[in-house]
Amino acid sequence: MTLGIGLIGAGGMGRAHLARIHNDLAGARIAAVADINAEAARTAAEPYGATVYTSSAELIADPQVDAVLIATFGKVHAPDVIACVEAGKYVLCEKPLATTPEDCIAIMEAEQKAGKKLVTVGFMRRFDTAYRQMKEVLDAGEHGYATLVHCRHRNPSVPEGYTTRNMIDDTAIHEIDICRFLLDEEIVSVRVDTPRATSRRYDHLQDPLVLVARTASGVLIDDEVNVNIQFGYSIECELVMEAGTVRLGDQERVHVRDTAGNRNAMCQSHIDRFQEAFNREVQEWINAVAADRHTGSTSWDGYAATCVVDAGLASLEDGGLQVDVEMIAKPAFYA
Template sequence: MGGQLGVAVLGAGHMGADHIRRLDRVVSGARVVAVADPDRGRAEAATAGIDGVSLHADALAALDAPGVEAVLIASPGPAHEEALLGAFERGLPVLCEKPMVPDSAGALRVVEAEARLGRRLVQVGFMRRYDAGYRRLKSLLASGALGRPLMLHCTHRNVSSPPGFTTAMLVDSSVSHEIDAARWLLDQELTAVTVLRPRPSGNAPEGLADPQLVLFETSGGALVDVEIFVNSGFGYQVRCEAVGESGSARIGDEHGMVVTTAAGAVEDVAQDYLVRFADAYDREVREWVEQTRRGRVSGPSAWDGYASALVAETGVRSQRTGARHTVELAPRPALYTQEA
């Protein structure tokens, strides 16, 4: 594609507005030409100062706007399937924020629709694959320096949960990142899930079972445990330690600025994901734009989006029963047998 890539952004909320800013001010080679959001005021605020942007209440109308060559989906998860299928009909490459589609049946429909096209159009927004620490850990594991991987120990903490956050969302929203990261780091599928629920924290809203411990089994015989704690009260922390036969490696301990005064030393702690993973989001969108302009699609695929949705669904089932549940993936289409 010559010139700048014309992008339609679907959704102008917290994530969508940040991507609009990123495409306009941070990433070269692209421009925002259309934005869809049912809240006109929110769309106007997100695009203030950007010339030539058309605003739409309907997502599919934005896909048909003049100059649109690619789509970035940052709308709520239930709206993703329609937008993805609409992009397929128009032959538009897509960067879709997670979840690709919240339910595994819908995610499988997207996989099957893309497989019928015979070419990839979708990259799913699992941005941890673009984080410098995660990439170093991936390279280390792939090198064999730690020997065969045995376990991953993961921590995922938020300051507080937003209004309307449910117990199921601890797994199908928050832990979905660890689901994809574990599959990618280990190059293995997750085959079973067990969710354990301790006594809820007194800081958790009424009725929210927080924190939880999620245990995954993998196709290669490794174990992955995730502490998910969305009302820690002090900061946003994401850590991962890989334990192999010959050693271990941990990421996520990077220190922020430390201020020392007569009162003592205080270290900055990130308060949300847009701060902690700012560089990863920038790298993710930059690489998507570069690849799209070359007519290529790389990164997490629609199959990865489906696998994450199915594992998360299985985890929610374990939440409810307290039992171990196995993951039964559909047959993998040939389109996804050689992932980038």
């Protein structure tokens, strides 16, 4: 069976997903593309012979669309995710699931009413080989339980429209989710510290930030978010256990040794670093949809990450005070 995939949101991320489905993955075809910008939808759909829509409702209703991939802005995710659930169609929604806990709760309520997990949130790091190996080391238990996680999220630069808020809700959200995945427990409090700002930033931006979080069992997480580091896109993580540590392997491309020294090329973007994880994420989703089963992160994971982001933003606004993460009790549906 070849699945018909409908894409909502024909921006850069959406087009990247179209290319990987067509060129790199198996079991699916591009059936339709929707975007409020008709020209963007047409340009994205044309190479694949896909139907063009200017409304998400039309795409979701299309009988040729078996499953939906959402790559629009986070603020507009909730209505389309709920519409997919009500139509009984699996949906892979890029992070965040929604930008408010209330919208995430509405999605979970719709999914529970449908009686079936249909929503996967696009936290692609869960599909990265190195992170999965880190989790295997911890879960094996040989080194005891986790006590600390040190994270670093460094970008060479960001566009002028990127805000200090985005450092938490668009960037640190990746570490928030992957730490929940690694540790298999919830984050219960957050503090955001503001070090001396780099001169390489736009004036409106507080860069870098350090997000400090604590989990239910007391594991302490620190996440340096540094988005104008200049030299490359560098994602680092070290998990400290009672009797050992495990960290991500080196992420450089090649080593050059000559009279100038020993040096290596660095990743320059999230696509460069996580291309294989993106491909694995979407391929596993396609395979799961074809088998009528859920895979990857759930709506609850999207909700939990949004709640932690909310606490982080509150801490930032309150001058770095520790803020407790407020969450509803986890529904049995997501146990």
